[in-house]
Structure formats: structure tokens, C-alpha cells
Amino acid sequence: MTVSAKLSVQGLSKYYDGNPVLERIALEVDAGSFCTIVGASGCGKSTFLRMLLSQEHPTHGEILLDGMLLPKEPTPDRGIVFQKYSVFTHLTVVENLILAQEFEQAPRLGKLLGARRKTAVKQIEDVLERIGLAAARDKYPAQLSGGMQQRLAIAQALIKKPSILLLDEPFGALDPGIRLDMHDLLIGLWKETGMTIFMVTHDIHEAFKLGTRLLVFDKIRHDPQAPEAYGATITYDLPLSDQSGGEKNAPADIASTIRSAPKPDIQISQKTH
Numbered sequence: 001m002t003v004s005a006k007l008s009v010q011g012l013s014k015y016y017d018g019n020p021v022l023e024r025i026a027l028e029v030d031a032g033s034f035c036t037i038v039g040a041s042g043c044g045k046s047t048f049l050r051m052l053l054s055q056e057h058p059t060h061g062e063i064l065l066d067g068m069l070l071p072k073e074p075t076p077d078r079g080i081v082f083q084k085y086s087v088f089t090h091l092t093v094v095e096n097l098i099l100a101q102e103f104e105q106a107p108r109l110g111k112l113l114g115a116r117r118k119t120a121v122k123q124i125e126d127v128l129e130r131i132g133l134a135a136a137r138d139k140y141p142a143q144l145s146g147g148m149q150q151r152l153a154i155a156q157a158l159i160k161k162p163s164i165l166l167l168d169e170p171f172g173a174l175d176p177g178i179r180l181d182m183h184d185l186l187i188g189l190w191k192e193t194g195m196t197i198f199m200v201t202h203d204i205h206e207a208f209k210l211g212t213r214l215l216v217f218d219k220i221r222h223d224p225q226a227p228e229a230y231g232a233t234i235t236y237d238l239p240l241s242d243q244s245g246g247e248k249n250a251p252a253d254i255a256s257t258i259r260s261a262p263k264p265d266i267q268i269s270q271k272t273h
């Protein structure tokens with residue numbers, strides 16, 4: 001592991017029902033990186049994020065966070081936002097966020113009281129301000145637009161001040177205009193907090209625009225007679241910009257790199273086991 005690696009993934013594979021979904025994943029990610037992840041549907045991108053969260057566990061290999069084995073359970077320093085976030089519909093924006101705090105800070109009692117509640121509400125007001133939802137604090141989710149609901153989902157993740165933010169197609173359901181607003185919001189929050197971000201997207205332009213590093217997941221081994229025999233791995237790991245926000249590689253350059261690079265596509269006609 002490099003000295004500064006925030007996250008290190010070594011020899012990782014994940015099997016479901018005896019079949020590999022992911023195999024031989026190795027990765028070193030510096031603190032403050034913004035890794036965008038693309039790949040074919042079903043190749044294991046969400047599974048990878050869920051392992052970084054500890055919602056799933058590797059079948060083989062290990063994940064180190066700040067040089068230590070990843071805790072077995074999700075911890076507040078790893079936040080996640082999904083494409084469609086289910087919030088409590090009978091609670092307002094601010095009440096949803098208080099509940100998120102209560103789950104974390106008062107798991108036994110289930111309630112934050114007195115000074116702790118006051119501190120929690122102050123933190124929530126700050127996050128709502130930063131995320132542009134202050135005016136909607138007393139609205140119910142049904143009264144919010146899709147973009148505002150995603151802001152609420154991001155606020156719920158940020159309230160715990162994660163050092164790693166995992167985003168699973170967070171803007172996939174949003175209109176293009178709102179997506180652009182969300183890009184600005186996310187980049188601003190990323191620069192402000194120095195979080196390390198992993199974001200799965202199906203939109204290659206979004207991946208190029210937002211990331212400092214692009215990870216492409218794909219299967220490099222195929223057995224036509226046993227499509228489930230092999231899992232996906234990281235086939236391309238491309239720097240998009242330096243950490244100081246230097247020049248981005250143009251999408252066209254990178255797209256041609258991906259096209260022209262020899263793809264290690266091993267065709268196996270006979271089942272080997």
C-alpha cells in the first residue's frame with residue numbers, strides 16, 4: 001500500500017451462489033480522489049460499492065481503509081447515496097435528518113434530547129444551508145422535486161461527515177438541467193470537504209466531467225458455454241486530472257485510449273473445470 005492511500009483493495013473477489021461476480025480487483029486510492037466507475041449493466045459495480053460500505057463482504061481478498069482492515073459493519077465515515085432514495089414520507093426534511101442523527105448517535109434510546117438535540121439541529125441547519133435546502137426544511141418529501149429529494153439524500157449522507165462518499169447512479173433519475181446543478185453542488189462539496197468519492201454512473205460524459213480517475217469494470221475472461229464462470233475486474237484505470245484540479249484529459253482522448261488499447265479478451269471455448 002502506498003503511504004498516502006486512503007483505500008487499498010487487494011486480490012478482491014466476490015461470489016454469489018458459487019459464481020464470481022467480481023474477481024482479482026486491486027486498487028489503491030489516495031485521499032481526496034474522485035473515482036468514477038463505469039461498466040456494463042450487471043458487472044458488479046453496485047456490489048463493489050456495497051463492499052466498500054461493508055454491506056457486503058469480499059469472498060476473497062481484503063479492503064484496507066487508512067491502512068486498517070475495513071470494519072465489518074457500515075460506519076458513519078462511509079456515506080452512500082442511491083439513485084432512488086427512500087426517505088420517510090411522513091417526516092419533514094429536517095425530521096428525516098434528525099432521525100438519521102438519532103440512528104447514529106442514540107441507537108439505544110432512539111431519541112436525541114436536550115443539548116445533544118440542539119447540537120444536532122444546528123448541524124442539520126448548516127448542512128441544509130450548504131446544500132440549498134434551507135427553505136424546504138419543513139416540507140415533506142412528496143412536496144420536493146426529484147433534485148431536492150436527491151439533495152436530501154446527499155444531506156443525509158453528509159450529516160455524518162463521511163471521509164468516503166459512495167454514490168450509486170445518484171443523478172440517473174434526474175432531468176438534464178437539474179443534473180448539471182447537482183454536478184456543481186457535488187464538486188463544491190467535494191472540494192470543500194476533501195472527501196474521497198466513488199461514483200457509479202451510466203453516463204460516460206458525467207464520468208469524465210466529475211472524476212479525477214475513471215475505473216472501467218468489465219469481464220476480461222469469457223466462456224461462451226458458461227457465461228457465469230468468470231467475474232468482472234477493473235480493465236481500465238485512467239487518470240482524468242491531477243488532485244490540484246489540473247488539466248483534464250479530453251473525453252475524446254480517453255475514449256480513443258480505451259478503444260485503441262489492446263483489450264485482454266480471453267475466449268475460452270472449453271469449460272476448464
Ligand SMILES: Nc1ncnc2c1ncn2[C@@H]1O[C@H](COP(=O)(O)OP(=O)(O)OP(=O)(O)O)[C@@H](O)[C@H]1O
Nearest residue numbers: 016017021039040041042043044045046047048200
Ligand atoms: N445479494 C445478491 N445475491 C445474489 N446475486 C446478487 C446479489 N447482489 C447482486 N447480485 C448479482 O451480482 C451481479 C452484479 O450486480 P450489481 O448490481 O453489482 O451490478 P451493476 O454493475 O451495479 O449493475 P447495474 O449497472 O445494472 O446497476 C448481478 O448478476 C446480480 O444479479
